[in-house]
Amino acid sequence: MLETHLRQAATVLLESAIRIAPPDTRDWGQAMRSELIHVEGPWAAVMWALGGASVLAKRALASLFIPGRRGQGIPSDAGLFAKDVSIRKAVLVTGAGCILAALLFFAAPPFRQGIRVSLAVWHEVFRVTASDGQPGLTALSKQAEKQHDPEGLAFAAARLWDGRQCARLAEEAVWLDPTLIWIYPVVAVRHPDLPEISQWVPKLERWDPQNALIHLIAAQSIEVDHMGEASKLPPKEFRKKMEEDPAWQSAMAAAFASPKFDDYLDRLKELDQWVVSRYRFNDPYELLSGEEADLPAYAFLDSQRFAESLLQSGQKAEARGDRKGAAEKYWAVARFGLVIDSQGHTDFEHHMGSSLQAGAYKQLQALSQKEGSPDEAALFGYLAGRFTPAVGEDSRLGGQWVFGRYVSRRNAAVLQISGLMMLIFSGLVVVAWSVVVVGSRRGAGLAAQRAKPVATVVTLAGAVGLLLSSATIYLTYRPYWYIFQRAILNGDRSQTRDFRDFLMATHVLPGVAPHSYLSVNFQFYFWAGVILLGVAGLVLILLRHFLGRPRANATLER
Amino acid sequence: MKIPRISPETLLVLERFVERPTDWRYGYELSRETGVKSGTLYPILMRLEKHSLLEACWVATEDGVPPRHTYRLTPNGLELARTQLTAARQRSMVRQPAFCSG
Numbered sequence: 001m002l003e004t005h006l007r008q009a010a011t012v013l014l015e016s017a018i019r020i021a022p023p024d025t026r027d028w029g030q031a032m033r034s035e036l037i038h039v040e041g042p043w044a045a046v047m048w049a050l051g052g053a054s055v056l057a058k059r060a061l062a063s064l065f066i067p068g069r070r071g072q073g074i075p076s077d078a079g080l081f082a083k084d085v086s087i088r089k090a091v092l093v094t095g096a097g098c099i100l101a102a103l104l105f106f107a108a109p110p111f112r113q114g115i116r117v118s119l120a121v122w123h124e125v126f127r128v129t130a131s132d133g134q135p136g137l138t139a140l141s142k143q144a145e146k147q148h149d150p151e152g153l154a155f156a157a158a159r160l161w162d163g164r165q166c167a168r169l170a171e172e173a174v175w176l177d178p179t180l181i182w183i184y185p186v187v188a189v190r191h192p193d194l195p196e197i198s199q200w201v202p203k204l205e206r207w208d209p210q211n212a213l214i215h216l217i218a219a220q221s222i223e224v225d226h227m228g229e230a231s232k233l234p235p236k237e238f239r240k241k242m243e244e245d246p247a248w249q250s251a252m253a254a255a256f257a258s259p260k261f262d263d264y265l266d267r268l269k270e271l272d273q274w275v276v277s278r279y280r281f282n283d284p285y286e287l288l289s290g291e292e293a294d295l296p297a298y299a300f301l302d303s304q305r306f307a308e309s310l311l312q313s314g315q316k317a318e319a320r321g322d323r324k325g326a327a328e329k330y331w332a333v334a335r336f337g338l339v340i341d342s343q344g345h346t347d348f349e350h351h352m353g354s355s356l357q358a359g360a361y362k363q364l365q366a367l368s369q370k371e372g373s374p375d376e377a378a379l380f381g382y383l384a385g386r387f388t389p390a391v392g393e394d395s396r397l398g399g400q401w402v403f404g405r406y407v408s409r410r411n412a413a414v415l416q417i418s419g420l421m422m423l424i425f426s427g428l429v430v431v432a433w434s435v436v437v438v439g440s441r442r443g444a445g446l447a448a449q450r451a452k453p454v455a456t457v458v459t460l461a462g463a464v465g466l467l468l469s470s471a472t473i474y475l476t477y478r479p480y481w482y483i484f485q486r487a488i489l490n491g492d493r494s495q496t497r498d499f500r501d502f503l504m505a506t507h508v509l510p511g512v513a514p515h516s517y518l519s520v521n522f523q524f525y526f527w528a529g530v531i532l533l534g535v536a537g538l539v540l541i542l543l544r545h546f547l548g549r550p551r552a553n554a555t556l557e558r
Numbered sequence: 559m560k561i562p563r564i565s566p567e568t569l570l571v572l573e574r575f576v577e578r579p580t581d582w583r584y585g586y587e588l589s590r591e592t593g594v595k596s597g598t599l600y601p602i603l604m605r606l607e608k609h610s611l612l613e614a615c616w617v618a619t620e621d622g623v624p625p626r627h628t629y630r631l632t633p634n635g636l637e638l639a640r641t642q643l644t645a646a647r648q649r650s651m652v653r654q655p656a657f658c659s660g
Contacts, residue, residue, distance in 0.1 A: 028604055031614075031627030032596060035586040038626075048586070051597030 006042035010049035017053035022063040062090040098463035102470040114477030118419025136283040150177035155275040163191030182264045215255035216299045252306040256336040261343040269491035307333045334360035358387040412505030422469040428462035572639040582628035611635030
């Protein structure tokens with residue numbers, strides 16, 4: 001029963017192959033088919049059919065690529081007894097097509113950037129990246145200094161990690177173009193411990209006196225000056241001392257009284273667009289560094305402390321019966337929260353503004369109830385509820401997820417592996433192609449000639465792999481490239497959280513937990529090792545199989 | 559004329575033809591005798607036939623059994639095969655170390 005089925009399967013296979021074979025090969029197909037019934041044993045018949053079908057399929061493939069020759073042209077004596085030249089050519093043409101298609105991906109900017117991102121982790125592993133970690137920005141700042149370009153200098157000052165360098169570049173930029181003075185607060189927010197800030201604050205207060213940010217920076221600067229005492233005093237005492245400092249009080253009072261809040265992110269976005277296009281600077285890692293710094297590091301705590309002190313003094317005024325004075329204090333907090341919330345750009349700013357407003361409206365609700373105004377109390381109660389941050393809202397700070405953390409990390413791993421595979425396949429293609437070239441030369445050794453078919457197959461497999469890994473890089477990175485373009489060129493940072501997390505994940509080796517270079521996932525590396533050993537074993541078996549085929553000489557010598 | 563280098567499998571097939579040069583041989587028979595699989599044997603036969611070194615014809619066998627394709631070397635093919643086999647033997651002798659010969 002089984003024998004009949006196997007023989008039927010072999011017949012069907014061979015007949016199907018005859019149908020797709022080129023017309024001038026069908027006769028040979030029939031020849032193989034007629035022999036099939038004489039083959040002894042069902043499995044031997046299946047193997048016979050498989051061999052025959054592979055011959056016909058190769059001819060069909062060859063006729064597709066070299067139609068004029070119909071897969072049969074063997075012009076020279078030297079090629080007379082060689083393996084089928086046209087089939088090898090067809091395979092190599094297919095391989096070359098794949099390589100060409102893979103190379104065409106380089107014309108697409110998302111692909112070029114994707115390649116760089118996919119290999120970033122290896123730059124760190126092998127310490128290819130310069131020690132400062134911002135080679136592009138360092139080079140850009142040097143070029144801008146050489147060209148006396150204030151925008152380039154300001155751009156670098158807003159992003160470099162070295163605070164002293166940022167201060168120097170910012171001062172040079174403002175010296176060249178005084179309208180760029182807004183770069184001072186941008187640098188001050190990112191590097192609060194710079195001694196230059198105390199000199200910048202008076203200039204900024206004169207230039208933009210109504211901006212709350214300038215006063216928050218002044219308060220921060222005062223706090224940083226006191227930081228030396230922080231280690232000597234208990235935290236509560238240090239806080240009390242800070243709050244009693246008249247300079248800090250004055251700066252915070254000015255911030256709370258300010259009618260406007262400008263974090264200068266709009267100006268920074270315009271600067272980004274101009275500099276990125278002028279310098280063709282598109283390194284996502286360096287461009288997005290320091291993105292999340294939009295308020296002075298201490299601003300949230302300072303504002304909360306000052307708001308608490310205002311609310312407490314309002315409660316004291318209430319206790320004294322001065323309801324008007326109390327309401328003024330509460331409204332000062334609510335107004336400041338509204339200014340930050342309505343004029344800020346980032347989630348952190350909205351979060352801070354909402355928290356302050358919620359606290360103030362709660363106090364106003366209580367005051368209205370005491371005053372016997374239930375309608376007002378209901379309105380303030382509604383507003384307090386409206387601005388109270390929902391549970392878990394803190395986790396959304398820094399932008400909304402679009403793809404989600406899991407997707408970003410999975411995509412990062414796919415990109416990293418594809419980049420690595422692309423390198424491996426490129427290496428395979430180069431080595432295998434070299435073997436094909438050496439084996440095709442006149443006077444090539446027998447070993448080189450025997451290795452040629454394997455090398456041809458490896459070239460094709462490598463080329464297909466190269467194309468697939470290139471396509472994977474392109475398709476995986478493309479959405480992130482658009483997020484990047486929108487963020488840099490259009491200033492739309494709504495999806496940068498996904499992108500930042502994705503970039504962070506690409507800096508960690510696959511199978512290693514993010515934020516840690518130590519907690520290696522041994523399971524991942526165990527299986528990676530098993531697969532590598534398997535592949536190495538397979539290559540060894542193939543080499544032994546093809547290099548150790550039966551030699552005619554052995555028979556001839558009998 | 560420079561003698562082209564040929565594959566070991568082709569030599570095995572030619573050797574079978576040269577053993578009985580006038581006989582018509584079947585594909586399966588050649589495969590069994592040489593150990594060369596159908597996927598290798600038929601491309602060899604096709605190339606030999608294309609260069610008029612091999613003649614092929616269909617022969618009817620028993621009733622109800624489809625005709626079979628049979629092969630035989632042409633005079634040119636026979637001459638070339640003999641030259642090739644002699645050259646291959648010479649090459650194998652050169653490769654053998656002297657102390658193995660006796």
